[in-house]
Amino acid sequence: MTASTRSAGPVWLKRQWGLRNNPFPTTGIARLGGADARENGLLYEPDVNADKFEEAVEKFVLGAAFSGLRFGYLWSTGTGPGDSDARGFGKSVLMQHLTGSLNEDFGRAAYLSCGLDEDDASEEPICGLLTSFDTAQIRSLSAALFTAVEYATDFRAADASLTLVQRLREALVARTATDDPHSLAKIVVEQHRDLRGRTLGPPDDKLILALCDADPTVAQDYLDKVKPASRTRNGAVYLATFLLFAAAAGMKHVLLCCDQLEDLASTTTAKAKRDLETERFRDIILETLPMADMLGVVVTMHPRAALTIGTAWELADLPTFEISEANKHRIVVLPALRDLDSAVKLLSKYLAAARKKDDRPSGDMYPFTPGAVEALFKRSNRKPRDVLRKAHGLIEAASGDNLVTIDEQAVARYLDAVGPDTEEDIGPVVASPVTTSLDWSAG
Numbered sequence: 001m002t003a004s005t006r007s008a009g010p011v012w013l014k015r016q017w018g019l020r021n022n023p024f025p026t027t028g029i030a031r032l033g034g035a036d037a038r039e040n041g042l043l044y045e046p047d048v049n050a051d052k053f054e055e056a057v058e059k060f061v062l063g064a065a066f067s068g069l070r071f072g073y074l075w076s077t078g079t080g081p082g083d084s085d086a087r088g089f090g091k092s093v094l095m096q097h098l099t100g101s102l103n104e105d106f107g108r109a110a111y112l113s114c115g116l117d118e119d120d121a122s123e124e125p126i127c128g129l130l131t132s133f134d135t136a137q138i139r140s141l142s143a144a145l146f147t148a149v150e151y152a153t154d155f156r157a158a159d160a161s162l163t164l165v166q167r168l169r170e171a172l173v174a175r176t177a178t179d180d181p182h183s184l185a186k187i188v189v190e191q192h193r194d195l196r197g198r199t200l201g202p203p204d205d206k207l208i209l210a211l212c213d214a215d216p217t218v219a220q221d222y223l224d225k226v227k228p229a230s231r232t233r234n235g236a237v238y239l240a241t242f243l244l245f246a247a248a249a250g251m252k253h254v255l256l257c258c259d260q261l262e263d264l265a266s267t268t269t270a271k272a273k274r275d276l277e278t279e280r281f282r283d284i285i286l287e288t289l290p291m292a293d294m295l296g297v298v299v300t301m302h303p304r305a306a307l308t309i310g311t312a313w314e315l316a317d318l319p320t321f322e323i324s325e326a327n328k329h330r331i332v333v334l335p336a337l338r339d340l341d342s343a344v345k346l347l348s349k350y351l352a353a354a355r356k357k358d359d360r361p362s363g364d365m366y367p368f369t370p371g372a373v374e375a376l377f378k379r380s381n382r383k384p385r386d387v388l389r390k391a392h393g394l395i396e397a398a399s400g401d402n403l404v405t406i407d408e409q410a411v412a413r414y415l416d417a418v419g420p421d422t423e424e425d426i427g428p429v430v431a432s433p434v435t436t437s438l439d440w441s442a443g
Contacts (some may be wrong), residue, residue, distance in 0.1 A: 004141045009399035014356070016404065017367045018131050023279040023354035024347075024392035028385030030092045032132060032259065033155065033438040034246070037353060041093035042157060045349045047385065048342050049090065049334060055296075056098055056332050063329065064296030065107070065124040070286060072298040073321040075333040079381055084402065086302035087262075088385025089334040092132075095257035099128030100157045102255060103164045106171075127164060130155070132259035132438060137228070139269060141280045146235030146414045147438055148256055153211075153219045154440035165245075166216050184212035184248075191244040203241040211245045222246050236284045236291075243290045257298045262305035278312040286318075295304045336382035341379040341389055350388070367398070371408035379415045390415060 012398075013019045016252055023038065030041035037043050044098050046053045056074070063069030076089035101112060107126035131138075131148035138144050153163040162170075173179050176187055185208045192203050210219040223238075231238075246254055263269075264277055285291050313321065337343050348363045360366060365373055376394065380386045399404045399415045 004322060006402055009396060012402050013395065013399040016402070017399070018356045019208055019351075019354045020356055021354060022386050022395045023350040024390055024395060025266065026389065026392055028383075028388035028392075030096070032092055032096055032130065033151075033440045038350065041096050043350050043353055044090060044093040044097075044384070045345050046094070046097045048337065048346045049094070052144045052267070052334055053094060053097065054113070056094060058114055059329060059332055060098070060255060060296065061102065061107060061110045061126060061296050061380050062114055062116075064255050065111075065126055067329070069296050069330060071319040071321075072296065072330045072332070074298055075301045075321075075323060075331060076096040077303060077323070077333060079336045079383065086304070088383040089336065090384045091300045091334055092259050094179075094334065095130060095259055095300070098298075099130045099151075099255065099257050102126055102128040103167060106167075106251065107134075107253075125250055126253040126254045126255060127168070127246060127251055128257060129164075130257050130259070133261060133263040138438075139264065139273070139277075140235075141264075141277050141284065142235035144258060145239040145284075146223075146231040150223055150236075150438070151440045152242060153223060163209055163216060165219060168246055168249040168251070169212065169214070172212070175248075177317060179214065180216070181209055181212040185209045185223045188212065188245050188248045191247045191290070194392055195289045197292065198287065199289050200237050200240055200284075202238060203244055207238060207241045208245060211242070234282075236288075240288075240290055247294065251294070253296060254294050255296050255298065259300055261299040261309070262302060264309065274309065275312045275315070278309065278318070279316045282316045283319055307328060310442045337377070337380075337384060337387065340374055340377050343380075344373060346384055346387060347373065347391055350391075367403070367405050368394075369405055369407045372406045372411045375408040376415070379411065 007015065010021075013022065019068065021038075025036075025038045031039045031046070032041055034040040060069065060072040063072065074091050074094065076086040076091055078086040107124070108118075108121040110126075111121040111124075129148040131144045132149050133139060133144055134212065138147060152168075154163060156163055169184075172184055172187070176184065177185060185205070188208045188211075189203070189205070192199070207219070207222060210222040212225075213219065228236075243254060264274060281297075285295055285297055299321075306321060318332065320327055321331070323333065337346065344365065347368075348365060351365065352358075352360075352362070372394075380390055387392060394411060394414055396408055398410055402411060
């Protein structure tokens with residue numbers, strides 16, 4: 001093919017392969033809450049680790065609802081003795097799918113999938129919240145808890161029409177037979193007056209009224225106007241206020257999934273700060289109402305984070321996160337991709353979402369040949385992150401060369417030239433604009 005007849009890569013993948021864009025994320029690291037479906041984890045197929053998703057439901061959801069589980073730990077331990085980087089296994093996206101599935105029906109499907117019946121599901125309704133630490137701004141528990149409330153007001157999955165707050169308001173209206181925001185707010189306030197243990201003080205009355213408003217943007221706008229300093233100081237009060245609203249709507253339990261605990265455990269965080277925030281996990285989550293009555297927490301963990309935060313966690317007398325037989329009821333460990341079928345499940349959903357026409361059978365891997373997918377899998381470290389970003393690179397290289405299909409020879413030529421996977425493959429880390437919360441509304 002001469003230079004004059006060669007098509008640019010984006011033109012080739014659209015015209016020859018029938019794709020809207022490169023189907024795969026550039027780094028394979030989920031940016032939860034982002035607008036790009038390739039990057040925000042919503043295209044990640046839970047069936048890649050279906051047994052681990054089921055295990056998470058059994059241990060975390062049923063544990064919080066029926067066994068008093070206060071802390072659960074979602075682990076990744078690496079691919080072997082030589083792998084010190086235990087990231088990229090899909091912990092973030094599993095959390096996102098778990099919370100989203102709970103919020104669709106307040107845990108009903110989760111309970112039924114484990115063998116419980118409709119009565120159990122109706123007696124112990126549960127919803128989910130998602131938050132995350134980061135090394136830029138969300139480095140305190142309070143700021144992370146504020147972001148969890150924003151998740152409830154802002155986040156919609158790709159196929160969901162209502163936020164969690166909207167679903168809870170519908171349940172509250174059904175329970176009380178009134179639609180008036182002020183009447184609903186009084187009912188929520190009564191939840192606080194009924195508390196008999198230690199609290200953080202009175203709830204935020206303005207947030208209660210905003211949550212009870214039929215217009216979902218009222219609560220969103222109210223939270224958007226909260227200043228960063230207040231988010232960092234008072235995030236737990238905002239969460240407590242939301243929990244009162246959830247309780248008035250009939251929720252018995254709320255599962256809080258907290259991603260990237262390793263950023264709190266980062267060596268760039270001062271030890272005194274790390275110790276203080278760890279103690280707040282105990283003081284707020286375990287000892288203050290309504291959190292102590294309603295909240296179960298799941299945090300991500302990997303060996304380097306465990307090493308850094310372990311002493312502070314133990315001194316705070318928080319439930320141990322060690323991987324042991326005695327502790328298995330609160331531990332789920334995500335493995336690397338087990339086999340080629342797992343890689344196909346992972347990649348095919350991204351390809352299907354990028355196709356301009358829905359005219360190929362489910363699981364079709366075009367423009368990859370079966371041999372190409374096998375060659376890609378063999379040249380990866382079996383982490384979902386690595387498989388996805390290598391697939392992205394293959395699409396870029398092969399479309400630029402105008403290949404009709406990507407076969408095993410092409411995979412070998414491109415990937416063997418790149419060499420072994422390293423952290424440098426990801427490219428430089430570029431700081432995003434300063435923010436104190438994730439943009440859940442983009443999802």
